[in-house]
Amino acid sequence: MTTTTTRQLPEAFASLSRFSRWILPNEKARIEARLTTPYEESLAFYQAILPELPDIMAYLKQVPVDSATEEDLALADLTYAFVDIANAVELYERPDVPDGANLRLFVSVLEGGRA
Amino acid sequence: MTELQERPLLEEELDYDTTTRRWATAHPELGTGAISTERFISADHFERERNELFRKTWINIGSRHDFSGPNSFFVRDIPLLGVSLLVVQDTEGNVQAYHNVCSHRGNKLIWEKDGTCPKLFACRFHGWGYRSTDGALTDVPDEDQFYFEKDAGELGLVPVRTETWNGFIFINPDGKSPVSLQEHLGPLGERLANFPFEKLKLQYRYDVPEKANWKVALDAQNEIYHVPMLAPVHRFLAGGAFHTNDDGYTRLHDFQRLGLHSVYTSESDDDFEDTASGTTNSSAHPNYGALQLPLETPFAFHVVFPNMVLAFFNNSMFTYNIWPIAVDQTIWEIRLHYLEPTNLAEKVINEQAKCRFRDLLCEDQAGHEALQAGLTSRARDVFVLGEQEVQIRSFHKTLDDYLAR
Numbered sequence: 001m002t003t004t005t006t007r008q009l010p011e012a013f014a015s016l017s018r019f020s021r022w023i024l025p026n027e028k029a030r031i032e033a034r035l036t037t038p039y040e041e042s043l044a045f046y047q048a049i050l051p052e053l054p055d056i057m058a059y060l061k062q063v064p065v066d067s068a069t070e071e072d073l074a075l076a077d078l079t080y081a082f083v084d085i086a087n088a089v090e091l092y093e094r095p096d097v098p099d100g101a102n103l104r105l106f107v108s109v110l111e112g113g114r115a
Numbered sequence: 116m117t118e119l120q121e122r123p124l125l126e127e128e129l130d131y132d133t134t135t136r137r138w139a140t141a142h143p144e145l146g147t148g149a150i151s152t153e154r155f156i157s158a159d160h161f162e163r164e165r166n167e168l169f170r171k172t173w174i175n176i177g178s179r180h181d182f183s184g185p186n187s188f189f190v191r192d193i194p195l196l197g198v199s200l201l202v203v204q205d206t207e208g209n210v211q212a213y214h215n216v217c218s219h220r221g222n223k224l225i226w227e228k229d230g231t232c233p234k235l236f237a238c239r240f241h242g243w244g245y246r247s248t249d250g251a252l253t254d255v256p257d258e259d260q261f262y263f264e265k266d267a268g269e270l271g272l273v274p275v276r277t278e279t280w281n282g283f284i285f286i287n288p289d290g291k292s293p294v295s296l297q298e299h300l301g302p303l304g305e306r307l308a309n310f311p312f313e314k315l316k317l318q319y320r321y322d323v324p325e326k327a328n329w330k331v332a333l334d335a336q337n338e339i340y341h342v343p344m345l346a347p348v349h350r351f352l353a354g355g356a357f358h359t360n361d362d363g364y365t366r367l368h369d370f371q372r373l374g375l376h377s378v379y380t381s382e383s384d385d386d387f388e389d390t391a392s393g394t395t396n397s398s399a400h401p402n403y404g405a406l407q408l409p410l411e412t413p414f415a416f417h418v419v420f421p422n423m424v425l426a427f428f429n430n431s432m433f434t435y436n437i438w439p440i441a442v443d444q445t446i447w448e449i450r451l452h453y454l455e456p457t458n459l460a461e462k463v464i465n466e467q468a469k470c471r472f473r474d475l476l477c478e479d480q481a482g483h484e485a486l487q488a489g490l491t492s493r494a495r496d497v498f499v500l501g502e503q504e505v506q507i508r509s510f511h512k513t514l515d516d517y518l519a520r
Contacts, residue, residue, distance in 0.1 A: 057399030061460035
């Protein structure tokens with residue numbers, strides 16, 4: 001039996017669970033979400049997270065890499081998606097790299113995210 | 116006075132933002148002439164590079180980061196040379212590459228990409244087994260049916276000449292180079308001999324295919340003249356991450372020919388305006404962003420002849436292995452190394468640096484293919500290079516000299 005469970009965020013950030021679709025496991029999934037989500041929706045995600053970012057970073061700074069809980073890792077994954085979307089919003093104002101190569105070519109082979 | 120006139124202008128005497136003939140003056144051997152386009156599109160030239168350069172010189176095939184640990188291996192296929200290599204690191208960290216070929220019938224021995232060394236590397240065809248510590252053939256199923264003396268040692272794995280430098284693994288494919296790796300690296304090896312590479316950890320790797328000659332990809336990366344113009348992330352970084360003069364153009368801080376290799380460097384400007392998210396992330400953890408590597412300038416780009424780049428940008432190191440596949444096909448192998456993160460905020464900071472660099476390279480890749488298309492059209496027989504592209508001129512001179520010897 002397979003079940004899709006929503007990964008939980010640390011309690012202090014429970015209000016961000018409305019963005020749980022951005023808790024993505026790897027670079028391949030983040031790029032796919034960036035390229036296929038309507039830009040307005042990505043922009044809304046960016047605008048909602050940016051004011052929370054100082055608190056998020058202050059929290060993540062207290063979490064050693066080797067003793068992170070599942071909730072901590074979920075928050076980190078959400079934040080990785082945010083910094084990817086930040087490129088789209090802050091530098092391109094659109095999802096993809098204009099006149100660039102296909103971003104899907106740039107998935108790290110070390111993350112196991114490549115098909 | 117005579118002495119003064121004879122020597123080239125000293126760096127201190129030059130304002131490098133305004134001097135327009137700095138590098139032509141410093142490197143009269145490079146000339147200022149045009150470069151032939153033929154070298155990027157000629158199948159004959161490509162064959163010369165394959166046979167007279169890549170088979171004969173030292174080439175980098177990866178680094179200690181490609182191993183999962185001591186007593187492990189990775190497989191490296193090199194289409195250019197038509198070989199597959201089995202690269203093995205023993206428990207003491209010694210590295211040896213072998214042809215990844217079974218001595219029995221020539222089967223590709225190991226098909227996995229990497230892993231921990233088994234006691235024996237066993238061929239899946241008939242089970243012949245080779246000792247991982249030295250490649251010796253030690254196991255032949257139904258051995259009595261054969262006509263050789265296994266213990267004579269003639270049927271072990273075929274070694275490829277291998278040497279390492281600072282954790283980087285190099286091979287000399289034909290095994291006949293008159294120089295050691297250390298001699299090959301020469302002044303470049305000396306310049307970085309004591310660099311604390313162990314502070315940096317491989318965190319991302321991209322293997323990007325391109326419809327472009329390998330030298331198009333290398334040349335396009337081997338200058339920063341394009342940075343203020345090419346595309347959004349480039350222009351963003353030109354706003355201070357790379358030094359620009361009052362007219363908004365980049366200026367090399369330094370350029371040196373280091374034997375076959377070269378280095379150019381750039382300062383940054385203190386007026387760099389980060390984005391909202393970048394500012395927040397870096398101010399959340401200012402210590403992590405402070406320069407922790409012994410770099411004289413925030414950016415230093417080394418070309419390790421012929422096809423490797425070893426570059427530093429603030430606290431990161433990136434390497435390129437630009438693998439020729441055909442005259443108009445290349446694999447651009449990109450490795451990004453950052454300081455080892457100790458907490459999740461540091462991982463976010465690395466992730467943001469990576470995303471920016473990745474998107475920058477994505478902008479570049481399309482440019483490489485467009486360059487190749489233009490060169491292939493033969494609209495022009497030659498192209499021209501300026502002062503801020505002296506590195507490219509140097510590379511092609513080195514390549515010509517190598518092929519002519």
